[in-house]
Amino acid sequence: MPTTDTLISLEQARGPFFVGVDLGGTNIKVGLVDDLGRPLAFRTTPTRAEEGAEAGTERMGRAVLKAIEQAGLTPERIARVGLGSPGTMDIPAGRLVAPVNLKGWDDFPLRDRLAHHCGLPVSFANDAAAAAFGEFWIGSGRDYHSLVLFTLGTGIGSGIIIGELSIDGENSHGAECGHMIIDMEENARLCGCGRRGHLEAYASATAVIKRAEELLADGCETSLHARLEQGERLTPKLIAEEAERNDELSMEIVMDTARFLGIGVVNLLHTIDPGVVLLGGAMTFGGNGSELGRRFLARVREEVHRRAFQLLAERTPIEFAELGGDAGYIGAAGIARRDYLAHV
Amino acid sequence: MPTTDTLISLEQARGPFFVGVDLGGTNIKVGLVDDLGRPLAFRTTPTRAEEGAEAGTERMGRAVLKAIEQAGLTPERIARVGLGSPGTMDIPAGRLVAPVNLKGWDDFPLRDRLAHHCGLPVSFANDAAAAAFGEFWIGSGRDYHSLVLFTLGTGIGSGIIIGELSIDGENSHGAECGHMIIDMEENARLCGCGRRGHLEAYASATAVIKRAEELLADGCETSLHARLEQGERLTPKLIAEEAERNDELSMEIVMDTARFLGIGVVNLLHTIDPGVVLLGGAMTFGGNGSELGRRFLARVREEVHRRAFQLLAERTPIEFAELGGDAGYIGAAGIARRDYLAHV
Numbered sequence: 144m145p146t147t148d149t150l151i152s153l154e155q156a157r158g159p160f161f162v163g164v165d166l167g168g169t170n171i172k173v174g175l176v177d178d179l180g181r182p183l184a185f186r187t188t189p190t191r192a193e194e195g196a197e198a199g200t201e202r203m204g205r206a207v208l209k210a211i212e213q214a215g216l217t218p219e220r221i222a223r224v225g226l227g228s229p230g231t232m233d234i235p236a237g238r239l240v241a242p243v244n245l246k247g248w249d250d251f252p253l254r255d256r257l258a259h260h261c262g263l264p265v266s267f268a269n270d271a272a273a274a275a276f277g278e279f280w281i282g283s284g285r286d287y288h289s290l291v292l293f294t295l296g297t298g299i300g301s302g303i304i305i306g307e308l309s310i311d312g313e314n315s316h317g318a319e320c321g322h323m324i325i326d327m328e329e330n331a332r333l334c335g336c337g338r339r340g341h342l343e344a345y346a347s348a349t350a351v352i353k354r355a356e357e358l359l360a361d362g363c364e365t366s367l368h369a370r371l372e373q374g375e376r377l378t379p380k381l382i383a384e385e386a387e388r389n390d391e392l393s394m395e396i397v398m399d400t401a402r403f404l405g406i407g408v409v410n411l412l413h414t415i416d417p418g419v420v421l422l423g424g425a426m427t428f429g430g431n432g433s434e435l436g437r438r439f440l441a442r443v444r445e446e447v448h449r450r451a452f453q454l455l456a457e458r459t460p461i462e463f464a465e466l467g468g469d470a471g472y473i474g475a476a477g478i479a480r481r482d483y484l485a486h487v
Numbered sequence: 488m489p490t491t492d493t494l495i496s497l498e499q500a501r502g503p504f505f506v507g508v509d510l511g512g513t514n515i516k517v518g519l520v521d522d523l524g525r526p527l528a529f530r531t532t533p534t535r536a537e538e539g540a541e542a543g544t545e546r547m548g549r550a551v552l553k554a555i556e557q558a559g560l561t562p563e564r565i566a567r568v569g570l571g572s573p574g575t576m577d578i579p580a581g582r583l584v585a586p587v588n589l590k591g592w593d594d595f596p597l598r599d600r601l602a603h604h605c606g607l608p609v610s611f612a613n614d615a616a617a618a619a620f621g622e623f624w625i626g627s628g629r630d631y632h633s634l635v636l637f638t639l640g641t642g643i644g645s646g647i648i649i650g651e652l653s654i655d656g657e658n659s660h661g662a663e664c665g666h667m668i669i670d671m672e673e674n675a676r677l678c679g680c681g682r683r684g685h686l687e688a689y690a691s692a693t694a695v696i697k698r699a700e701e702l703l704a705d706g707c708e709t710s711l712h713a714r715l716e717q718g719e720r721l722t723p724k725l726i727a728e729e730a731e732r733n734d735e736l737s738m739e740i741v742m743d744t745a746r747f748l749g750i751g752v753v754n755l756l757h758t759i760d761p762g763v764v765l766l767g768g769a770m771t772f773g774g775n776g777s778e779l780g781r782r783f784l785a786r787v788r789e790e791v792h793r794r795a796f797q798l799l800a801e802r803t804p805i806e807f808a809e810l811g812g813d814a815g816y817i818g819a820a821g822i823a824r825r826d827y828l829a830h831v
Binding site for chain 2 (some may be wrong): 188231287288289301305306308310311312313314315316317318319320322323324325326335338339403406409410411412413414415416417418421450452454455458459
């Protein structure tokens with residue numbers, strides 16, 4: 144598992160070289176990787192979205208050039224740059240359309256402006272697709288021909304990779320699997336997008352907090368009350384801590400989340416039939432590193448076994464993603480590499 | 488729209504030539520088409536599944552050779568044969584695994600046995616994927632880069648085509664979109680596959696009959712009672728006829744079917760974001776040719792507009808498929824053509 148703690152040296156590296164950029168609402172991560180996806184240099188720079196798209200992209204371009212310098216390379220040695228960005232976007236045109244987390248960056252030719260500022264060719268991707276591509280290239284999906292990645296956070300992002308193809312969609316809205324309807328009832332839970340019954344309305348961090356608030360308001364017995372009375376904020380992390388201390392209600396909230404997510408996984412097995420399904424993002428309850436994370440994953444798998452075609456349930460591994468916060472820039476670099484190889 | 492009524496002559500045709508085979512539980516359809524997908528010859532032969540896989544495949548091979556003769560061609564002029572088959576199957580291996588509608592044909596190397604019997608190279612596909620590929624090649628999907636086809640019949644089949652890629656899945660279970668969960672409740676409707684809450688449990692012909700039976704048993708007022716008392720069978724066709732005669736309950740059954748189907752369409756827009764969504768199969772309530780069919784389609788679109796991202800609802804046409812019963816063999820021939828072109 145590559146992390147920014149384990150940068151390799153130029154002597155260890157194998158060219159060609161690629162730079163990946165992971166644009167977020169708060170920070171921009173930039174990593175330079177070799178042909179095997181191993182980082183030689185990494186840096187972050189604040190997005191400062193409020194200063195505008197052009198200023199932000201200029202800063203991004205400088206960070207790319209600095210990462211190249213940091214790795215002991217020159218721009219001529221870089222085959223291509225990859226950029227993963229939040230949407231909405233027009234991927235073929237390389238444009239942001241109306242990015243929710245980058246206010247004021249509407250209708251901006253991000254790809255070509257970055258190419259201008261760093262002087263290198265740029266591949267443009269959705270951030271969730273880039274993360275999925277990163278896992279596909281060198282992460283938990285590296286041994287598979289196709290994968291689906293669910294990224295669990297405030298919302299639920301997702302990416303679908305088949306072969307080297309990212310399912311971006313005709314309108315750059317592919318793999319919005321968090322917005323699959325899993326409950327068609329008119330009174331189903333409201334999603335952040337304003338529609339009802341979506342997976343994200345049940346299994347995102349936002350949904351976990353909402354469900355916990357309802358249970359608390361119902362007067363359910365739980366050690367969460369005491370934590371909240373101490374002025375702590377209700378978060379999935381707090382709920383996870385209490386679940387680990389055997390608070391039944393907190394455990395129920397975590398396990399229900401796994402159950403809902405399992406339904407989403409089944410729908411992707413029955414639509415895509417991928418080689419592997421990966422769960423990543425901030426809300427994996429500790430992932431493989433914690434007992435709770437392992438119980439969470441086991442519950443997802445149990446729901447999939449209950450609801451999916453037996454053959455698919457048996458054959459399709461469901462695992463945690465492993466690149467963490469590095470997936471975005473590594474995957475963006477991987478997409479740059481894919482595009483580079485398609486053209487040489 | 489190509490039909491078997493409008494065969495073109497060899498003089499009108501443009502090579503190379505392909506033969507498509509659509510294997511069904513009752514009949515085998517075989518068509519010879521030119522490089523533009525236009526049929527020069529067509530024939531059917533009974534499947535006689537009970538005589539076994541080898542005998543059926545031998546008959547299939549003879550039908551292929553007869554179609555070639557019928558078109559005034561010789562086998563050397565045929566670039567490749569395409570075969571669409573019901574599953575379950577192993578597509579890369581060219582094998583049937585346990586086909587529900589072909590009892591006793593389990594674990595049979597169908598592709599290679601057909602190649603043996605007709606002496607030509609054979610491409611192997613799922614029948615629903617073949618139909619989708621037919622619409623993609625020369626049917627309602629011909630102007631789009633990607634599509635999703637729902638085939639409404641006893642069950643709900645589906646095919647997803649992106650570029651020239653058919654989403655077959657790692658275990659040949661891709662695009663089983665009829666088995667998406669749209670109602671996650673434990674008491675959701677039971678699907679033919681034995682699991683609950685699947686789209687097929689709401690919007691297939693089987694589901695339409697089930698829902699109608701329940702409403703009839705509830706004593707709802709409807710002109711269906713009189714038809715049934717005359718000894719007629721409750722079918723989607725009967726319900727459609729009464730809906731066309733302004734029977735409110737029958738119309739409600741048809742419109743509810745459209746509503747459920749709309750939910751399935753939304754899930755595919757949010758997962759695949761295809762260029763177009765097509766509705767085909769036996770249960771389209773008359774399709775574009777009838778007022779009821781047009782109302783059915785309008786209701787599907789209305790539900791999609793209500794539930795999908797606005798941009799996708801506005802940009803993604805939802806239309807009837809147009810190749811009807813020809814889609815399977817034409818699409819199988821189209822897949823053969825794709826594979827042929829990839830190798831020359």
